[in-house]
Structure formats: structure tokens, C-alpha cells
Amino acid sequence: MKDRILVTGASGFLGSAVLRKTIERGFAARALVRPNSPRANLNGLDCEIAVGDVRDRPAMSAALRDVRYLVHVAADYRLWARDPDEIIRNNRDGTRLVMEAAHEAGVERIVYTSSVAALKPRRDGSDADERDRADTQTAIGAYKKSKVAAERVVEEMIGQGLRSVIVSPSTPIGPRDIRPTPTGRIIVEAAKGRMPAYVETGLNLVHADDVADGHMLALTKGRIGENYILGGHNVMLKEMLTEIARLAGRKPPRISLPRAPLYPLAHIAEMAARVTRKEPMLTVDALKMAQHRMFFSSAKAKQELGYSTRPWRLAIADAVNWFKVSGYLQ
Secondary structure, three states: OEEEEEEEEOOOHHHHHHHHHHHOOEEEEEEEEEOOOOOOHHHOOOOOEOOOOOOHHHHHHOOOOOOOOOOOOOOOOOOOOHHHHHHHHHHHHHHHHHHHHHHHHHHOOOEOOOOOHEEOOOOOOEEEEEHHHHHHHHOHHHHHHHHHHHHHHHHHHOOOOEEEEEEOOOOOEEOOOOOOOOOHHHHHHHHOOOHHHHEEOEEEEEEEEHHHHHHHHHHHHHHOOEEEEEEEEEEEEEHHHHHHHHHHOOOOEEEOOOOHHHHHHHHHHHHHHHOOOOOOOOOOHHHHHHEEEEEEEHHHHHHHHHHOOHHHHHHHHHHHHHHHOOOOOO
């Protein structure tokens, strides 16, 4: 009889990648999906569907019935919201409810998907690691604050006997980014030729399927209570946009913009978003985050789990190709 595993957020970008890996590895996969979530990423997959929300205790208890393992990927991944506290409530309180329900259900082992958003980039631009912990006071923006708060909830419950490993993906890119994510939106806009300029910043890019592999390694090899960064390669934003332009047959960006003059535009974009209810492309928090090179090291995951990643340009190529085939670039 196959071991049953529940994946939350399974219809989303990273969650669907994790779900596919659980099926490949022979688990009896159960996907937790919200009632109104699009299910295109689940088409053709051999998995059981559990309909529910991570904030719904009865639904979580039902989804966890007869489950041996849990991978909690679901998160409110927005860098802006009309009510920023909503992001914090969703990620902090939702995570607490999921972990309490899993503990009560006797789940044997849990992988909790945190984020490098819960870590603090180093001022000198060198690679941060799992020891560079942020706090809710200094974290920039509601999303980062929410991931710090949620991670602390899991750590507290591990101290009370919860059998969980924590993983922290950096910036996943690749296929099936249906929403798309904030990074996916940058790829789409750049591929359409709508980003002729850039700010000087850097980020750590990783293929979503490699992150999903990292989740499976954490499930089987990770030490309870430990945190593992699942990153890829440190890349300057200009270099990333240039590669996207090359793949899309566009001219690469040539204008480096200072951040200071962009703040008024970000405020205007956010005011407009309150009316249109669409997430703005430029936000004040994003500009603040761009002050730092968000570079990270996955050395611990490589050494302890055997984690590995493909070149970042292949990840970009997979993302651009998927967006093109799926009609996002028309």
C-alpha cells in the first residue's frame, strides 16, 4: 500500500511542481485545492483532490485523514494588497492551523515551505545563509513579515514535538506559473519588450522543479527542526532581463534607473491599484527590497541533502517557453 502524502497549494506554481514529484516517487498523492482555484496544473495527474482552505479547520482535518506525510506549500504570495494585514493573517494563522491539524492527525513527517523572504540579505552583498534570520520589525513589506511570522510559528511547534523540516526556496521560475507570481510577471513583461530599463539589484534564481526535488530530499533526508535554503544561482537583474530579451527576440534593457525618482511612481501605482484591484507592477516595498542584492547560499542543502540545480538560463528558457505556449506573451 502506498504512503499517502498531502500537498497544500497543489494547484499553484510551486505546489504543482511538488505534487508532480510526489507522484513520480510513488506516493499516494492528495492535493488540497481551494474551491475557487484554477485546476489546470492538475490536469492528467494521478492524484486525489481534497477541496478546502488552509484556514478551514474541518476541511484540513478531513484532508489529513490517513495521511502519513505533509508538504505545506500553500501561501499568500503577494507583494502588495489593499489590506497588507490580510497577507500576514493568511500566512501566519493559516500555517498555525495546518500544523495544529497535522499534529493532531498524527502526521509522521512534515515539510514546511518557508522562503528566503524570512532571511536577511547581507549588507555587503555576499551570500546569506540559514543563520541570517530576519524579524518582523525589520522585514520589508507584508509578505516578508508574514513569512517570518509563519516560520516562527512552525519553529515554536517543533519545540513542542511537531516533526517538521523547514525549506526556504529563493526565487523559483519555470513552467506552470499560472497566476503568474511577481517574478513571473517580470518575465512576461520583459518578454513583451515592456521593460527597457532596470534598477541595480540581484536575486537568486532557481528552477521550480529543482525546488520540488529539494522538498522530496528534505522529506527523506532532512533533520527535524532544521532549515534548508533551496536556491540556485545569484544573478543581477540586468543579466536576467538581457537573457529574457534574447530568448524573446527583443532588445536588451540599456537604461539603469536610480531608485529614488521611482518612489513617487510607485505610490501612484499603488493608489491606482486600490481602484482597479489589480496588483501594481511597481510597489514601494519592491523598491525598498531592491536596495539589497538578494543573494543566498544553498551549501547546507547540497551538503546534507544532496540538493542540486540546473543552470539558471535553462530555468529562464523553460519559463519563457511556457508563457509563450500558454498565451501570456500575445
